[in-house]
Amino acid sequence: MKRILPIANAIIAVASGLLVLLGYFFPGIFGGIQSILIGWAIVIAAFALLFGIFNLAMVHWKKINTEGQNNIYSIVLLISLIITIVVGIFSGPTGTWSLWLFNTFQVPVEVSLLAVLAVVLAYAGVRLLGRRPKWYTILFLATVLLVLLGSVPLFLIGEIAPLSALRSWLSQVPAVAGARGLLLGVALGTVATGIRILIGTDRPYGG
Amino acid sequence: MDQVLSSQANFLAFLFVILCLGLIFFFMYFGRHWLKISLRDIQAFRRFQREVDLSVEGGKRLHVSLGRGSVNDMPGGASFSGLTILDRCARAASNSDQPPMATCGDGVITILSQDTLQSTYRSLATEQRYDPTTVRLTGLTPMAYAAGAIPTIHDENVTTNIYAGHFGTEIALLTEAGERSRSLTVAGTDDISAQAVLYATSDEPLLGEELYAAGAYLGTGPSHVASLNMQDIVRWLLVAVIILGAILKLLGILP
Numbered sequence: 299m300k301r302i303l304p305i306a307n308a309i310i311a312v313a314s315g316l317l318v319l320l321g322y323f324f325p326g327i328f329g330g331i332q333s334i335l336i337g338w339a340i341v342i343a344a345f346a347l348l349f350g351i352f353n354l355a356m357v358h359w360k361k362i363n364t365e366g367q368n369n370i371y372s373i374v375l376l377i378s379l380i381i382t383i384v385v386g387i388f389s390g391p392t393g394t395w396s397l398w399l400f401n402t403f404q405v406p407v408e409v410s411l412l413a414v415l416a417v418v419l420a421y422a423g424v425r426l427l428g429r430r431p432k433w434y435t436i437l438f439l440a441t442v443l444l445v446l447l448g449s450v451p452l453f454l455i456g457e458i459a460p461l462s463a464l465r466s467w468l469s470q471v472p473a474v475a476g477a478r479g480l481l482l483g484v485a486l487g488t489v490a491t492g493i494r495i496l497i498g499t500d501r502p503y504g505g
Numbered sequence: 506m507d508q509v510l511s512s513q514a515n516f517l518a519f520l521f522v523i524l525c526l527g528l529i530f531f532f533m534y535f536g537r538h539w540l541k542i543s544l545r546d547i548q549a550f551r552r553f554q555r556e557v558d559l560s561v562e563g564g565k566r567l568h569v570s571l572g573r574g575s576v577n578d579m580p581g582g583a584s585f586s587g588l589t590i591l592d593r594c595a596r597a598a599s600n601s602d603q604p605p606m607a608t609c610g611d612g613v614i615t616i617l618s619q620d621t622l623q624s625t626y627r628s629l630a631t632e633q634r635y636d637p638t639t640v641r642l643t644g645l646t647p648m649a650y651a652a653g654a655i656p657t658i659h660d661e662n663v664t665t666n667i668y669a670g671h672f673g674t675e676i677a678l679l680t681e682a683g684e685r686s687r688s689l690t691v692a693g694t695d696d697i698s699a700q701a702v703l704y705a706t707s708d709e710p711l712l713g714e715e716l717y718a719a720g721a722y723l724g725t726g727p728s729h730v731a732s733l734n735m736q737d738i739v740r741w742l743l744v745a746v747i748i749l750g751a752i753l754k755l756l757g758i759l760p
Contacts, residue, residue, distance in 0.1 A: 323519040339577055346612035350642035353615060354653075357638045371656070408648040415674060418681045422706040429708075438704065477697045480713045484695045486739055487717025488582030490732035493526055495585065499533075499728035500720075502588045502617050 308498050315496045355379060378403075441468060525735055532731035542730060549709035550722040553691045556665040557597045565664035566603040567594045568657055570679060571618060572670025572694065573610030573650055580671030583695040584614050586716050587669035588621050593723040594667065595625040599634075607640045608657055610650035614670070615642040651675040658682040668692035668707075669716055672699045680706040693719075 314335055321332025358372035365372075382399060389395035423442060426435055448465025451457045494500040536542065560567055571587040574580030594605040607622070609615040618640045626635045643653025658666060659682060666683045668676060672694045680703070683690040692703045693711025703710040711719075714736060720729030753759040 319522070323515045323522075325515075336577075343575065343577060343613050346616050347645075348612070350609070350612035350615040353619075353637065353640070354642050357641050360638055404646075404649075407652075408646065411648040411652060411675075411678065415677055418677045419674075419702065419705070422677060422681070422702075426705045480697055480700065482740065482743060483714030483736075484582075484717075486736045487586070487714040488579060488695070489522070489525055490529070490736055491582040491585045491717060493522070493529055494728050494732055497526070497529070497728070499726060500585065500589070502585055502621060 304501075307503055308501055311501070311503050312496060312498050315492075319492075319496065351379070445469060525739060528735035528738060529728065529731045532734040533727050536731065536734060542734060544718075544721060544730075544733070547711070547715055547718070547722060549691050549693075549711050549715070550719070552689070552709050553665070553667065554723070556689050556691075557594060560603075560664045561598050561601040563664065564602050566601075566662050567598055567605040568661065568663040568666045568688075569594055569605055569607045570654055570666065570668045570670065570672075571607060571609045571614050572668070572672045573645075573647065574614065574671030574695075575611050576613050576617070580695055583693075583716060584611070584617075584670045586693075586719050588614075588617055589720045589725055589729075590667055590669045590723065591618060592621050592625050593719075593725065595622050596629065599626075599629050599631060603662060604634055604636065604639055606657055606661055606663070608643045608650075608654040609640065609670075610642070610644055610647075612642060615640055647673050647675040648678075651678040654679055655682045658688065659686050663688050665689045665691070668694070668703075669711075669719065671695055674698055674702050677702050677706050683708075 317328055318332050318335050321328040321335075325332075355376060358369075358375050361369045361372040362376070385393075385395045385399055423439055426439065444461070445465050445468060447458070448461040448463075448468075491500070495502070532542075557567060559565075569587065569591045571584055571591070572580070574582075574584035576584065591605065591607055598605050604622075607618045609618055619637055622640060623632070623635045626632045641653070641657065643657070644650035655678065657663065658679065663686065666679070666688055668679060668690070669692070672679075672692075673696055676692065676694065676699050680690050680692065684706075689709070690707045691709040691711070692707040693716030694700060694703065695716070700710070700712055704712065717736070718729075718733055720726070721733045750759065
């Protein structure tokens with residue numbers, strides 16, 4: 299059984315992957331079975347999400363048991379989780395109370411983290427000169443500065459037309475060219491990863 | 506007319522996949538005997554291997570963050586590369602008291618990470634070491650994910666953080682946490698804006714397709730080296746086609 303199960307897993311995974319892939323190339327022949335398989339995948343993904351939330355609760359329950367009352371964040375998390383689930387069940391996902399919870403707690407916290415992110419990025423830009431003092435680091439930072447200055451009207455001066463034109467050129471020509479080069483590499487890497495899974499040499503599913 | 510063009514595009518895409526598949530098989534079964542394949546030096550992988558060894562010797566922990574990529578979508582490729590790295594970390598740390606930890610931002614990747622760790626321990630005959638709570642779903646939105654993963658970096662005796670998967674600019678919060686806890690950060694992602702952030706914030710960023718080369722550099726198997734060779738050849742082919750297309754357009758031959 300211990301040997302059969304991984305082989306069966308691999309056969310099911312490879313066959314499903316091949317049918318979904320063929321569905322993209324030959325929608326007339328494989329489109330129907332592709333839709334069914336993708337539908338199943340969505341249902342399984344939703345169940346995986348529930349499992350993930352259960353895992354999160356388990357991790358923090360274990361923390362409370364091992365670290366006791368000191369782990370206040372785990373206690374807050376578990377209480378919040380229970381309240382959110384109860385409110386979600388009775389009020390519905392788009393109900394007044396659910397939206398109130400989301401808009402009152404989730405949105406402000408995430409927005410404040412975004413603000414922190416802006417500061418972190420500015421600080422990282424300055425620290426980069428110490429970390430990698432190379433000519434391309436200076437070019438990177440100079441470009442960032444130029445794009446920033448060209449994107450917003452400056453205090454008391456307003457918009458500087460040549461800077462805006464330069465920013466526009468930078469973001470439309472060299473940046474797009476570089477990004478396309480990187481994306482080409484990412485796409486090829488994704489294709490290679492997908493093929494390795496389809497031929498069964500990579501088995502991230504317990505095969 | 507649109508349907509005909511769409512059919513042609515589908516057929517071309519099918520041929521492209523067949524070409525990639527053929528090249529991978531060629532390099533897997535024939536190329537390694539006939540060709541001398543050498544991998545270029547990527548400092549991030551060299552340092553990663555050294556830090557993994559140091560972590561194991563020092564009784565410290567590795568943290569692998571797999572991002573928010575869903576396997577149902579394009580970012581799934583980056584997440585699968587992350588799973589390969591997680592497997593290598595678990596193998597390398599099999600003698601350590603501290604098993605590696607993984608944080609994820611997607612339910613399916615959480616299950617796959619647990620399965621990867623369990624399979625790895627099973628293959629090493631150390632299944633009793635597997636603890637499902639070493640893999641954590643930390644959040645489902647970008648900021649929630651980052652906020653949930655930061656305590657792992659600070660509190661779990663981590664010396665090396667490996668970020669491999671789909672991330673957005675929120676990865677700066679994670680790399681900053683790594684910097685504050687004086688742990689090494691090796692990071693790669695498929696997202697272009699996050700790659701720019703990583704260049705500025707990470708100790709060892711993996712740019713472009715370097716993340717997908719992880720398996721080949723960490724000695725996962727011949728198929729990884731073969732797929733790297735395939736990528737190199739197809740990349741040159743695509744570059745040639747793009748340049749040819751630009752010349753034909755310049756000459757007015759292409760509409």
